[in-house]
Amino acid sequence: MNKIETIVRNYIVRHGMWKHDGSYIVALSGGADSVALLLILKNLGMSIHAAHCNFHLRGEESERDEQFCVDLCEREGICLHRIHFDTLTYAEKHKVSIEMAARDLRYRYFAQLARDIEADGICVAHHRDDNVETLLLNLLRGSGVDGLAAIAPKNGNILRPLLCISRQDILDYLAEKGQDYVTDSTNLEDDALRNKIRHHVIPLLETLNPAARENIAQSARYLRQAKMMLDDAVNAVEAVDVPSQPEDSSNIITIGKQLVMQAASPEFILHQLIGSYGFHGDTIDGIIESMNSQDGGIGKIWKSNEYMLCIDREKLLITPQKEMDNLQKEKAFRLPEEGNYSFAGNTRIRIRRYPRTADFTPSKESHRITLDADQVSFPLTYRLTQQGDRFKPFGMKGTKLVSDYLTDRKRNYMEKMSQHVLTDKAGEIIWLIGERTSDHCRITPDTPSILEIELEENSEV
Known part of the structure; x- marks a missing residue:
């Protein structure tokens, strides 16, 4: 076990990435980082499978990369799983960038493969320099603490064993092993902002301080620790109030x-x-x-x-x-007579009239009301409240703005916006639904007939 393998082993153990009886998938592109990851984990004695995605984005290079991975795994005695993607079609269909499409496809495949072979983790080859590039990239984007914090060693079953070493460490390791790798030509171009940071910004920073990479990576780790503490504070707020x-x-x-x-x-x-x-x-x-x-x-x-x-x-x-x-688009619904009605999604209203009996008791349920049938004139209308709506709450002498009534009832803005009413032929509110009926339809000792109105919302039709 050489120096790099020892560093990675200690990092893996410290962050709980290795179960001795577990099996792991290594995301293998054929590039230096993933090749080093594959060899290091194999030499550490981990049970590994390799997985390669061909995104068909770079013509002959894509085929070259796949064949390289096939040959490498064959030589090392490692099981290789391969998949091909039509990345451009996926990106167009889902209206995402090609980079995001490749990422989505890759991680979906890894997750499915992990389930299929019952792997305990998916190992990807992010290294310390990726932390540096990500921090600088997110600084330019104006990110908050989340974007500036270091990449996590573990995220669910996604494991990053190489975050403890640099890109140069990886190249030195491969040189020592006499192991070649493939180079993605797009990584050498300056089209992507990340590549410009890698090829120009970081080298410039190193002219100011040769230890720039190490220091920035350390700052990212400190920011990650700070983020974890802040997350604890936020979780405490959520636990109490959200x-x-x-x-x-x-x-x-x-x-x-x-x-x-x-x-x-x-x-x-x-x-x-x-x-x-x-x-x-x-x-x-x-x-x-x-x-x-x-x-x-x-x-x-x-x-x-x-x-x-x-x-x-x-x-x-x-x-x-x-x-x-949807509320703003909702239309008023006319109820011309007694009967059963279904409308506005899964809302149902049942209206029936019956003679008052000696043992009659007025309804006290919020979803069902009983009124003096002779005081209610059809057609009725079921609608949302409108600005300026007034009604005469049961038991009160005067009228009151519906908005004021709901404020007194401590109803929030969203509840006010979704409040429905039932009005009579003259447009007078006879029921502030779920809240209160109107006094002008109240049942008196002389009431001969009862009008019962029952509302069901969000029920199965």
């Missing part, structure tokens, strides 16, 4: 404003909590600024590609934009 599932199956995620604003860095905490919903940078700054304003930003709305965020009294509310768009 439900793992939307409340009441309403698809609304809520985040307490107070816990965010009391954090040492509200911007960071908020980014960690809502970044996955597409809210970043200036948007997060705007949300924090609004929450700090005199009115607390209540009612203000921000949109990402797929989600909408609203500042409520005590919480931030996040809901899929598609749901709010």
Whole structure:
């Protein structure tokens, strides 16, 4: 076991990457990094398979790389799994870059292969210099802590045993073993930003400090440790205040404003909590600024590609934009007479009239109401609330704005937006659905007939 193999072995053991009775897949491209990874793990005594992907992106080079991997594995006695991809068609179909298409295809294949052969891990050949390039690349993109932190040694069953050594270490190892490898000609070009960093920026930094690579890699590791501590802080906030599932199956995620604003860095905490919903940078700054304003930003709305965020009294509310768009498109539904109706997805309403009996008791259920049938004029209309809607809540003498009533009931913005009402022929609200009926249809001692209205939502039709 030589020096490099010893370093890698210690790194693997330290990060719990090796089960002595386990088997592992090595992602083998034929390049120096993956060839070194294959030989090091084999020499350490790990049970390994190799997997090669031919993306058919570089013509004869792609075929050359595959044949090299076949010959290498045959010589070393390692089982090689191969697959071919039409990467360009995949990229066009899924509207992603060629680089992203290749990545998706590669990792999907590795995951399936790992299941098929019951492998314990998938080993990829990222090394220390990749950390340096990634940090510099993400600095240029304005990334947060997540982008600046070092690449993780383990991510699920993806293992990176070579993060402890440099590209030069790898080349020296292969030279010592007399092992050749293939070179991807696109890595020598300056078309990609990463290649420009590799070929020009890092060498320039090394003229300022010969230890630039090692120092930047060390900074990335420190940033990763800091990120892990920050993640613990964010997880503590989530554990206290962010439900793992939307409340009441309403698809609304809520985040307490107070816990965010009391954090040492509200911007960071908020980014960690809502970044996955597409809210970043200036948007997060705007949300924090609004929450700090005199009115607390209540009612203000921000949109990402797929989600909408609203500042409520005590919480931030996040809901899929598609749901709010569907609400805005929802049309009123006319109920001309008594009977059963199905509409608006899986909403059902049943309306029936019956004589009042001596043992009659008014309904107290939120989804079913009983009214004085003679005071209700058809057709009825089922619709969303509108600005300026008023009604006379049961038991009150005067009318009240629906918006004020819902505010008093501490209903949040999303709940107000999705609130439905039932109106009579004159357009008067007879039921603020799920909340309260109108006083003008109340049952009195002289009421001879009862009108019962029952609502079922999100039920199977």
